[in-house]
Each structure stands twice: as C-alpha cells, then as structure tokens.
Amino acid sequence: MSVVTDIGTGGATAVLEARRLGLGYRRRGRLLREVLHDFSLQLQPREIIAILGPSGVGKSTLLRVLAGLQPPLAGEVETFGRATRRPHPDVGVVFQDPSLLPWRSVHDNVVLGLGFASRGSRHDAAVQAARAHAALDEVGLAGAAGLLPAELSGGMAQRVSLARCLARQPRILLLDEPFAALDAASRAGMQALLRRVVAGHGAAALLVTHDIDEALKLADRVILLGGSPARLTGSWKLPIATDPAALRPVSPALRAMLLAALGDFGTASADVPADAAQAILREVA
Amino acid sequence: MSAAGSAALPADVAPLSAAPALRRMLGALCLRVAGLLVLLALWELAARGLAGTIPIAGQMGPGPAFGSLWSLLAGGHFTADIIASLRRVLLSLAIALAAGIVIGVAVGLSRLADDFTSGAFQFLRMISPLSWMPIAVMVFGIGDAPVYFLLAITAVWPIVLGTAAGVRALDPQWLLLVRSLGANRREALRHVVLPGILGHILTGGRVAIGMVWILLIPCEMLGVSSGLGYFILDSRDRLAWSELMAAIVLIGVLGLLLDGAAQWLRACFGATSNS
Numbered sequence: 001m002s003v004v005t006d007i008g009t010g011g012a013t014a015v016l017e018a019r020r021l022g023l024g025y026r027r028r029g030r031l032l033r034e035v036l037h038d039f040s041l042q043l044q045p046r047e048i049i050a051i052l053g054p055s056g057v058g059k060s061t062l063l064r065v066l067a068g069l070q071p072p073l074a075g076e077v078e079t080f081g082r083a084t085r086r087p088h089p090d091v092g093v094v095f096q097d098p099s100l101l102p103w104r105s106v107h108d109n110v111v112l113g114l115g116f117a118s119r120g121s122r123h124d125a126a127v128q129a130a131r132a133h134a135a136l137d138e139v140g141l142a143g144a145a146g147l148l149p150a151e152l153s154g155g156m157a158q159r160v161s162l163a164r165c166l167a168r169q170p171r172i173l174l175l176d177e178p179f180a181a182l183d184a185a186s187r188a189g190m191q192a193l194l195r196r197v198v199a200g201h202g203a204a205a206l207l208v209t210h211d212i213d214e215a216l217k218l219a220d221r222v223i224l225l226g227g228s229p230a231r232l233t234g235s236w237k238l239p240i241a242t243d244p245a246a247l248r249p250v251s252p253a254l255r256a257m258l259l260a261a262l263g264d265f266g267t268a269s270a271d272v273p274a275d276a277a278q279a280i281l282r283e284v285a
Numbered sequence: 286m287s288a289a290g291s292a293a294l295p296a297d298v299a300p301l302s303a304a305p306a307l308r309r310m311l312g313a314l315c316l317r318v319a320g321l322l323v324l325l326a327l328w329e330l331a332a333r334g335l336a337g338t339i340p341i342a343g344q345m346g347p348g349p350a351f352g353s354l355w356s357l358l359a360g361g362h363f364t365a366d367i368i369a370s371l372r373r374v375l376l377s378l379a380i381a382l383a384a385g386i387v388i389g390v391a392v393g394l395s396r397l398a399d400d401f402t403s404g405a406f407q408f409l410r411m412i413s414p415l416s417w418m419p420i421a422v423m424v425f426g427i428g429d430a431p432v433y434f435l436l437a438i439t440a441v442w443p444i445v446l447g448t449a450a451g452v453r454a455l456d457p458q459w460l461l462l463v464r465s466l467g468a469n470r471r472e473a474l475r476h477v478v479l480p481g482i483l484g485h486i487l488t489g490g491r492v493a494i495g496m497v498w499i500l501l502i503p504c505e506m507l508g509v510s511s512g513l514g515y516f517i518l519d520s521r522d523r524l525a526w527s528e529l530m531a532a533i534v535l536i537g538v539l540g541l542l543l544d545g546a547a548q549w550l551r552a553c554f555g556a557t558s559n560s
Contacts, residue, residue: 064461067465069461069464069465087464087465087466087467089467092465093462093465095458095461095462097458099456099458099459099461099462101459101476101477101480101481103480103481103483112463112466112476113466113467116463116466116467116468116469116472117469117472164466168466
C-alpha cells in the first residue's frame with residue numbers, strides 16, 4: 001500500500017521532469033538488477049525537493065540520470081521542456097565528494113566550469129574571474145581563492161564545490177548528499193547557506209539525502225523512496241515557507257513518521273500507513 | 286557566513302613549522318657531502334694501493350683526474366662532447382615521450398589494450414637495449430640514428446608504464462565532474478587527464494633519464510666520433526689516463542644534474558597532481 005499524495009502541480013511549468021524512470025545495472029545489454037522502478041517527478045521553479053531513501057536504492061544514480069550524465073534504463077528526463085541527453089548548461093551538480101582538482105587553486109577550480117565550449121557564449125577571463133570571486137564570496141571563502149585543495153578542510157572544500165556550481169549561475173541545482181561527509185557543525189552551516197543561495201538565485205534544487213532532518217529543514221517537498229526495487233512510497237508538500245531563505249522548522253510528527261518509514265538508518269523500508277500519513281499532513285498543512 | 290568563513294580560515298589551514306624541517310635538510314646535506322668525501326678518499330686509497338703493481342694507476346687518482354677535468358673544461362675541449370651527449374639524451378627522450386605517452390594513455394584507458402600489450406611489453410622491456418645494437422646499425426646505418434633508436438627504446442618503457450599508471454590512478458569522479466560542467470572529450474583530456482597524469486609521466490621520465498644516461502656511454506662507443514662515451518675510448522687510445530678519469534667524473538656529475546633537473550620538474554609540475 002503506497003501513499004502518493006502529490007506528484008507536482010501541472011506539467012507545463014516544471015523545470016525538470018522525470019517520467020517513469022527505471023534505473024538499474026546492466027551488463028552486456030542484460031538487466032542484472034533493477035534498483036528503482038517507475039519513478040516520476042516534477043521539479044517546479046524555485047522549488048526545493050529532497051529525495052529521502054535508504055542507501056542502495058540508487059539515489060546517486062537517479063541524480064546522475066537527472067543531470068544527463070548517464071541514460072536511464074527506462075523512461076525519460078526533460079530539462080526545461082526538452083529531452084535530456086547531456087548535461088544542461090543551466091544545471092549545476094554538487095557531488096558528495098567535492099572533487100576539486102588538486103593541482104588547481106581554489107579560484108581556478110571555481111573558474112573551471114566557466115570556460116568550456118559547450119556553454120555557448122564563452123566568457124572572457126575577466127568575467128570568469130569576477131564570477132568566481134562573487135561565488136566564493138557567497139560561500140564565505142573569498143579569502144581562500146589562492147589556496148590549494150589540499151590546504152582546505154572538508155567543509156571548506158565542499159563550500160568551494162558549491163561555489164563552482166553557483167558561479168555558473170544555474171537555474172537548477174542537483175545535490176547528491178553534498179553534506180554527508182561533513183561534521184555536524186559544518187553541515188548545519190552548509191544547510192543554511194544552501195537554502196539562502198538557492199533562494200537568492202531564484203533557482204530550483206533537488207537534494208538527494210538519507211538525513212531526515214536535512215530533508216525537512218531544506219525542502220519544500222520531501223519524496224520518500226523505499227522497497228526493492230525502490231519506488232516512490234510517499235511525497236509530502238510542506239507548507240509555504242515564511243522566509244524562503246531560512247531553514248524550515250522541523251515538524252516532529254513528520255520526522256517521526258519518516259524515521260519509522262526509513263527504518264533503522266534505512267536498511268529496510270516500509271510503506272507508510274495511509275491513515276498515519278493523512279493525519280500528519282493535516283497537522284503540517 | 287562570509288565573516289565566519291574568513292575567521293575560520295587560519296584555523297583550518299595547517300600551520301607550517303619551518304625550523305625543524307630546515308634543520309633536517311641541513312643535516313641531510315652535510316651527510317651527503319661527507320659521503321662524497323669518503324668516496325673520494327677510497328678512490329685515492331685505491332689509486333695509491335694499485336700504483337705499486339700497475340704504474341699507470343698513479344695517473345688515475347683524484348688529483349690528476351680533477352687537474353685534467355679543470356684544464357679540459359677551461360680549454361673548452363669537453364664542450365663539443367657534452368653538447369653531443371646531451372643532445373642525444375634529450376632528443377631520444379623527446380621521441381620516447383611522444384610515443385610513450387600515446388601508448389601509455391591507450392593502455393591506461395583500455396583494459397583490452399592493456400591485456401593485449403602487457404605480455405609483449407614485459408618481454409621487450411626485459412631485453413637489454415644493447416642487444417639491438419647490431420640490428421640498429423644494420424637498419425639505421427653508422428652514426429647518430431642507431432644511438433637515438435637505442436636510447437629511445439630504452440626510455441619508452443618507464444614512460445609507458447608511468448603514463449598508464451597515471452591514467453589508472455585518475456579519479457573517475459573528476460571525469461564525471463567535468464562532464465557535469467559541460468566539458469567535451471577534448472576539454473576533459475586537456476583539463477583533467479593530462480594534468481592529472483603529469484606527475485606520473487614525470488616520474489617515468491625521471492627513471493627514463495637515468496636509464497638513458499647509463500646506456501648512452503656504451504652506445505657512444507660504437508660508430509660515433511663525439512660524445513663522452515667516445516671520449517673515454519679516445520683517451521684510452523691516447524693513453525691519457527687522467528683525462529679518462531676526468532670523463533668518468535664528468536659523466537657522474539652530469540648524470541646527477543640531469544636527475545636533479547628531472548626531480549625539480551616533477552616537484553614544480555607533478556607534485557600536486559596526485560595527492
């Protein structure tokens with residue numbers, strides 16, 4: 001029994017849309033294992049969606065497929081109304097690993113995404129440098145531009161990775177557990193920063209995470225994956241935020257229910273009882 | 286956040302304490318010089334000890350050798366030979382780099398190419414390049430060409446192996462990242478693959494320089510009329526024993542300098558590529 005309370009509101013305005021995606025592992029054309037089945041999603045402008053699920057349900061794969069970095073087994077992805085075949089210039093991806101190139105300075109890492117031919121209108125060096133500086137300033141690292149990645153802490157490296165994404169002025173941010181490797185203090189700082197910059201840029205964002213609190217603090221909509229192969233087992237739209245730039249207060253009831261649904265740190269997952277979900281939705285709405 | 290970020294900066298960056306490192310470096314340098322002095326003393330002792338039974342050994346001690354080295358260098362008699370030898374080393378190294386990087390990238394990228402070539406490469410690598418000498422002379426004739434061939438075939442293996450290891454060590458996440466930033470294959474190659482493997486290429490190049498320099502001397506003893514190897518044979522024929530020893534000293538010194546240059550290049554361009 002699944003509860004699907006909401007799958008977006010009307011297709012015309014969605015900036016990113018996934019239709020009946022199937023994900024899995026294939027070898028020599030044969031399907032070895034399907035990890036995600038029949039998954040659909042619509043990301044609206046300025047919306048932040050968190051996809052919650054235990055490890056191993058293909059959340060990272062899903063994000064790579066949505067980013068156009070790999071094709072799905074089944075179904076299709078549309079970015080700004082067009083079929084996604086390759087990474088879109090207006091989509092920025094932040095991975096769990098900051099993946100800074102160790103031989104480039106912080107500034108040169110941020111500039112990296114601005115000079116490729118596929119961006120069409122290639123900016124000259126001065127514009128690139130100005131954009132990189134602004135992005136680093138936004139994440140509070142303007143003073144670290146000359147450092148090498150080896151000289152950064154984990155939290156700083158992830159902020160540089162976010163700056164590299166922001167410098168391209170993306171309209172959609174796709175984030176794959178971007179704060180999972182950080183300690184609690186830097187994670188809280190990064191979450192506040194993310195919510196603020198996404199609101200500031202007027203961008204939409206899709207965040208993949210297994211951290212319930214992170215999902216509830218950041219997202220306007222929370223989507224739960226579970227089962228094997230995983231499917232969408234629940235989707236909750238949270239009330240409109242009073243301050244889009246600030247973290248949301250976490251509803252204890254919704255948190256408790258998601259915790260129960262995810263199981264003990266997500267090894268198993270259960271369908272959410274319909275009546276419980278309805279009751280909680282009434283409470284948060 | 287901006288203020289907090291800047292304030293956090295000094296604490297996040299590991300403090301560098303220079304003094305103990307400097308002291309250790311000075312200590313190591315002193316030991317190195319002391320080791321060289323002991324080597325000189327052993328050389329002197331050997332020359333004196335042998336002088337009783339082999340009279341010419343007297344001319345082969347450090348004293349006469351350094352005297353000849355000084356006069357030959359000052360008189361410019363070594364210049365042409367040094368240039369000839371260095372030109373052979375650098376040119377064959379360039380040939381080996383051009384071929385070795387291409388082969389190494391292919392082998393590193395493709396499991397198939399690796400399996401296909403590894404047996405053959407290991408086999409070829411184990412054959413002393415000097416064994417090719419008669420064939421090289423037959424194919425390339427007398428002169429510089431066979432020397433280039435022999436030196437290049439010596440240098441190519443460490444470069445192939447280094448490049449392939451570098452390609453395999455590339456973080457696949459970097460490639461995913463530049464693709465997500467919109468890079469095409471050529472841009473990914475230029476901005477990630479090449480800088481990422483540069484350290485390994487330079488390591489392979491350093492090994493290659495050492496091997497080429499060692500092999501250069503015997504190569505120059507056949508069919509050429511310049512270079513330090515030729516000079517050794519020539520000074521033997523002229524019975525100029527102190528000049529022969531001077532050439533040996535020079536070969537060692539130039540070899541050290543070449544290795545130092547290779548090490549320096551690696552420190553400048555390759556050190557950060559895989560940390």
